[in-house]
Structures are given as structure tokens and as C-alpha cells.
Amino acid sequence: MRRPSRCMKGPCTPVISFESVGFRYRGDAPLALDDVSLSLEPGELVAVVGANGSGKSTLARLCDGLLAPTSGRVLVDGLDTSDPASLWQVRSTVGMVFQDPDDQIVGTVVEEDCAFGPENLGLPGPEIRERVDAALAAVGLDGLERREPHLLSEGQKQRLAVAGALAMRPRYLVFDEPTAMLDPAGRRSVLEITERLAHDDGHGVLVVSHDTAGVSRADRVIGLVAGRMVFDGAPDGLLGDPALLERVGLSLPPVARLAAALRGRGLDVPVAAADAESVVSALWR
Amino acid sequence: MALTLSEIGCEYAAGTSLASVALGGVSLVVEPGELVVVLGSTGAGKTTLLRAAAGLLAVSHGSVDVDGRPASGAGARRGAVGLVFQRPEEQFFSLSVEEDCAFGPRNLGRSSDDARDDARGALAVVGLDPVVFGPREPWSLSGGEARRAALAGVLAMHPRYLLLDEPTAGLDAAGRDAVCAAVEAARADSGVIVVTHDAEVFLGSADRVLVLREGHTAFLGDVPSLLIALPGLVAAGDMEPPEVPRALMLARTRGFAPEGELTFDVEAAADMLAAAWHDPRGGAK
């Protein structure tokens, strides 16, 4: 069903949709994305997985209008990201969090950086204050407002980047490999935040990764191979299919392999077992 | 012949108001052919340990001994200990991979031709064809390739002891496997110490494990002993619970007793859990 390219009258169904999107970085380069169609709605947590070079980061940047599709189109709440006039709106509707926290933090202290987005939107001082306080509290950085960024841990820095995006009050959040540079504790806190933002706060959340860690928590998983979408469905469908996993270039974490081994022995253990608890609880309720 | 750390201690800014102790009283002996994995939460002193072992950081207490000679200073043998830092691919500076790899050997006094041979040999060891990858620009390599090329730069110096700081961080599954294979290959002639958060990746082939906590030794021993001490270490936050042994531990705490020792091996653990599930005394559902 084709949606109108601009919502003239009446409410638009809020959604980010990719319609047969293709992308090439240069005229002679191979297609980084090939005929990809997908949608992201508020309240959903969608994981996009694939090996390095599969087009995942390209996909993330297309969500925000940082890149415009070479073919097809990307619509954010009805706005076409290729339209320069819409970019402002698109970028305040879609928040981005990138891989390296240091590549995103511009403020000299935490609250200054968190305020960067609202300041760009030209909001009045008191409202900026409100948004900053709310965003920092949402990621657990309240109390560190005057801290200099280089004194934060990597995990805290990444959470600051999330706060900076949240301060724009976006409807959607796109995370591009947010945990690649974090230690396990940092990874856990960021993944927890992505879940909360989608399921509790109602944002549409897209998490791009080459790691299966966040996959089991997602509502939907999209698998990319060399720019083409080879899977779009529930996590179980991907995690339970070894051939597909290999094609996508992912390896199952040990606990998922344990679940698979137990299923192979005739026991009823969920495919998308995320941790030891879920395995043991499934065996002995 | 061994790399011997005897009760080493490292202090920063001793005697000032900013003094802090990064390491206190840590001892470790590594012989060629051994693989020692170092675990611990962020800030536990793992990176400091590696730097001290490589002679790059002066110890305030204790001594670091490399094959009977001091690690740094006049009596040290340069190149005996190789240290691969985190994200080593950020340190490339030459126009070709081969030239960058040859930097180390040249600094050790090898002739240009010999240094190039060393570089080519090292590239082959890490699985990068020297003919294909040698002439390429370092920055054109993918994440996993770049990581291995940087590792080759250290291996080219033929260090008797190889120290690696988070060698698999940020890599996808294929990259991780490639780095692990390279480390195994290097282990043939060298003693290897790996600091990692990816415990499950390396623990399978580790000879011993050192767990640091706030600069001190929380555990030192072989992998079976680690599994016995696991509950305490996990509770103290020193390491992420490896899910497979944890499933066995959880089953035990709930009163269902899988017979046998804790293990990382998925198939063995599945056998144990399945056996316990079928056991009528085990309270199966």
C-alpha cells in the first residue's frame, strides 16, 4: 500500500518506511543496499543484523536522511528524506546514536552536550533545561550534569549520547552498533535502555549490530547479506535456523547453542533463550 | 625461560593528592606455549598489568623478569615482549600494510630486506596473504583484516611473549574467529597473555586464568579451578557469568542436580542437564 509522500490533511500513520530502497556510495561502487523494504513503528524494537559490510550502517543513516536513497524512497511519518526541505523535521523525529561515543559528544560538560540538540532547535532556555533534566534522568546520568566528558566511562559516554538524542524528543531512535566499544556492563545498560525506550516509552527503536546479544529481546529481526534483506521476522526464526545464521554471518552465543543442544535432545527449550535463567526455567518451571 | 611478574605494584602520582594504586602485589609466570587469560572488571588494572609486563610502565614494587633479564632499562632485550594495544588499527601510519608491519623489526635493527621478510611472514601467520595485503593501504582494510594486520606488526618482531589487550573487541563473528586462529598460531612459539571481556572465546583453550580485582589478584589457577570459584567471582562482579556453566550452577541452586563438573562445553552441559531432567529424583515437571 503506497502511502502519500506528504501528509496534507489529517493524521499520518506514524512509521518509518523503506520502499524498495537501493543505495550506492559512488556511481561505480557496488550496491550497499539492494531493494530493501521495511517499516518501523513506534513501540517496536527492531534489530538489524549482518556481518561487517552487509549494509547495516548505511541502512541506519538512511533512516535519518543523513544519506538519501539512490533508488526507492524512505518516508518518515510521511516525509520524504530526499527532500531537503523535510530534513529538519526528519532529523528531529529520528534520533541517532552512533558507535563511538567520543564521535558524538561536543559539549564541554555533560549537560551542555545534552542541550546541544534543543539549542539547535531554538527552544527557550527553561524548556531546554526541562528536556535535559528528563533525558539525563532517563539514562541514569542525573547528578553528573557538570562532569567533563573525558572523565566518564565508555558506557556513561554512550548513555550521554543517548540522552542527547532523547532531548530532541524524537519518535524514533536508531542505534548504529551502539555497544561495539563497550565492556559487558556498558553493553548491558545500553541494551536495557533500548528495550525500555521501545516497550515502556513507546519509541520506535532500531538497533543495528553484528552481535546477536540484542536479538532475543527484539520484537522483530532483519537480516542483511551484501545489502539484501534475507530475513524479516521474529527472533526465533533467525536464531533457530543455523544455515540462515551462517549466511548472515552471525554466530550463536553459547547459551543459544546450549538451548539448541537441549532441543536436539528432545527437551522443550525456547529458541531465543537469552540467558541461563530462561534455559533453566524452561526445563524446571 | 619465562616471563615472571613478582609481586608487582604500580602507583600513579605517588606522594601527591592524586595518588592511586593501579596494581598491588600481583604475581604471574608465563612460559612459551602457554595461554593465560586475564579477566576483571573495568579499572581492575588489566591494562596496567600488560604495560608493566611489557616494560612500558615502571613498577613501584616488585619486578618484571623476561627470560632472566629485566623488562626495561639497560639490561632489557628489546622485542622480547610484544604488546598489542586496544584497537591497534588506529596506529597505522605507513602507506602500505607491509611497511607498517616492518616498522617493529626495523626498530630492532633488522635490515630492510629482513624486516620485510619478517613482515610478510607475520602477515601469513595471521591469515592475510602478504602478496594481496602487503601493498594495500592500511586504512582500506576491513575491521577484522585491520586488526589482524596490526597484530602482524607485533608478531613480525618475533616476541617470545605476546600480550594482547582486548583483541576481539568490536569485531564481528568472522573477525573474532580469525583473530583467535592467529593467537593460537602465535602461541606455538610464544607465551601469550590475553586481556579480554570475551571470556568464553578464549577460556576453552586457556592454560590458566588470572582474575584481577581493584589491582589485586582475586583468582589465579587453571580453568577447572576457575569454574569452582566461579560463583564468588561472578557475585563480586569480576567477570560476566559465562552462561553455560551458569546454567548448571542455577540448576543446582534450584535443587536439580546435574551430575558432573561445571564446564564450558555446550554438548557436555546439555548432556548433564538432560540427564538431570530425566532423573525422577530431579523433580522434573
Added chain:
Amino acid sequence: MKRITGIGQYVPADSPVHRLDAAAKIGVVAAFTVSLFLVRGFAGLALLAAVVVAMTAVSRVPARAVVRGLRAVAVIMVFTIVANALRWQPPEALVRLGPLAVDGVGLRAGVFFAVRIMLLVTGTSLLTLTTSPVQLAGGIERVLAPLKLVRIPVGDLAMTLTIALRFIPTTAEEAERIMTAQQARGASFDAGGPIARARAYAPVLVPLFFQLFRRADALATAMEARCYRGSEGRTRLVEARMRPVDWATMLVAGTLLIAAGVLL
């Protein structure tokens, strides 16, 4: 390991000087500098020196923080004295050292210039010690705001300055890491003559610059994603403004300083 380096030399404290608006402080320092170059004798310098001492006390910053900045210019100060004091075979001299001699008048001039340099450094360091980088950048932006009329992008320059300040500690950490990594590969930075040493830094500077350019690109993307499109229309979390007390302090102090410079 986190290095305990703050951005610049800012020493947070609660003093009248800290609370003064950044733009007013810049105005006062400007007047101080003008006065410094107007005074003709040691009496004037002594008065300005007294001002610096008094300000140090009022601002509650440790004296050694103020003095620390002098280490950088110590060499220049000594050179100034020597260059002015020594003359080639003058008719009159206090002390002769072969064909060179110490000339009384020249010595006086040299000391005068050296003390002026010293006061310039300590006076301006009081500004950076009592003003946070963000306040300072904001103050500079407001002071230079009139230049917007001649189409100079003052707002963008101020943003550039703030970002540069933000990245000083991060870049220092990266440089240290790269240096240690290359040392681990046998590089040595303190052997050989000046040319050899300069060349030895290539393995540190090349990757560092590469990372800086890469980061600039990534940062620009991140800023765009947060709707940055130049400084037009941007508001601030905390909008600094000159209060009556700031205006009064700046005008009174400025006038007194310049008067001192003209008279003394």
C-alpha cells in the same frame, strides 16, 4: 586510567571574580592590557602588579596556579633582559664582559619589558583561571558579536573553539596511547639529533592526524543528526547576560586602569 587534567586551567571556586560575567572580565582584561602598554615607568607597573596581586586574592585561586603560567615565558623574559642590557663596546658600562658590557639604561629597559610580559601573562591567566571554557567561549562570542555585521561568522567560530576545548584531553589521551603503542614496537623518541627525533614522531603524528580528520567527519555527521545548521537561530541552555553589576565593574575598572596607564 583516567588522567586528571581539566580543560584549560579553570579552577572552580566561589568568588566575586568567578561570578562576574565573562564578557565583563574580557573587557577588564582588555583595559588592563591597554594600560600595561601605556604606562611609562616602574610606578605604573608597580600599581598594575598590585592590581594582579589583589585580584588573585579576591578570586580565591591559589597563587601557584597564577605563577605556573610564567614557566612558559621565563625564557622569553630572561632573553628580553639580556638583549636589552648587553651592548657592544659602549662608552659607559656597569660591568664589562670582554667586548660586551651591561649598560645601565638598557638593563632598566630590559627589566621593564620583562616585568610587563610577566604581568601580561599573570593578568590574562586570571581570566582563564576564573572562567570556565564554556563561559569564556560564550563571552568571546558576545564581545565579538558586532563583527557579525561585517559578515564574520562569530557564532560558528565560538562553536569551533568550544569543540576544540572539549577535545583537548581526549586528543592528549589518544596521543599518549599511540606513542606508547609505537614504543612497544621499539620506537624511541629521545635518541639522536633534532632531525632524527622529529622524524621519530611521524608514527605518532600521522595516525593522530588521521584519527582527528576521521573524528571531525564523524562529529559533523552527529551534529547534523542533532539538527545543527550553523549558529543562526541557536538558543542556549544558560543565556549569559551582562547585569548592571557587570557593566558597572567593567566600566569603573576599565576607566581606572586606562587612566593609570595614561597618567603613570
